[in-house]
Amino acid sequence: MELLGGIFAVAGSVFLLLAALGLIRMPDLFDRMQAGTKATTLGTMLFLIGLALAEPSWAGKSALLILFVLFSNPLSSHALARAAHYAGVTLGAKAACDELAGECDDEAGEVTA
């Protein structure tokens, strides 16, 4: 059981490392935000599951932490992305269209910004 927890912890830390690499390598702000939020959420959840498996009496508190990370991390990232968009940060050169600004032609682009 403890060995399984250690394997979960190493997997979570590898996801955290990939998130940090994405923070450095991605071309524009919103790509960086995607790498830095989703991968860190998954990595932290995997590490805390490993912690709960290694110490089963701490499972309640670990579950509470997992729920907290799962709820708060996408929320703060969403607020930050919206603020950056309205502050004038533009998409990278490879992005197709800006949906929040109403530049898209398909039916998904009918959002009124």
Place this chain on the structure above:
Amino acid sequence: MASLLFDIAAFIMLISLVLAMVRLLIGPTPADRAVALDAMTIIALSLIGWISLRSGRVIYLDVAMVYGLISFVGVVALARYVERGL
């Protein structure tokens, strides 16, 4: 064996903390720095969990929760600042 695996995980998390700090230092806009700071606080939350396992004290998990709460409020405040100034 399991303790060694947790130590390896903590070492990898330290490396990723340093990599995120590079983005915090070179990020061109304030929003870049805010994203890097968000990722760094989440990584540090996992590291506090490792500290609680190594020291055998469950109280550090409460510390991790309060730290995550403060970082969430801090990132939302930074988002307000990026959007319309103080």
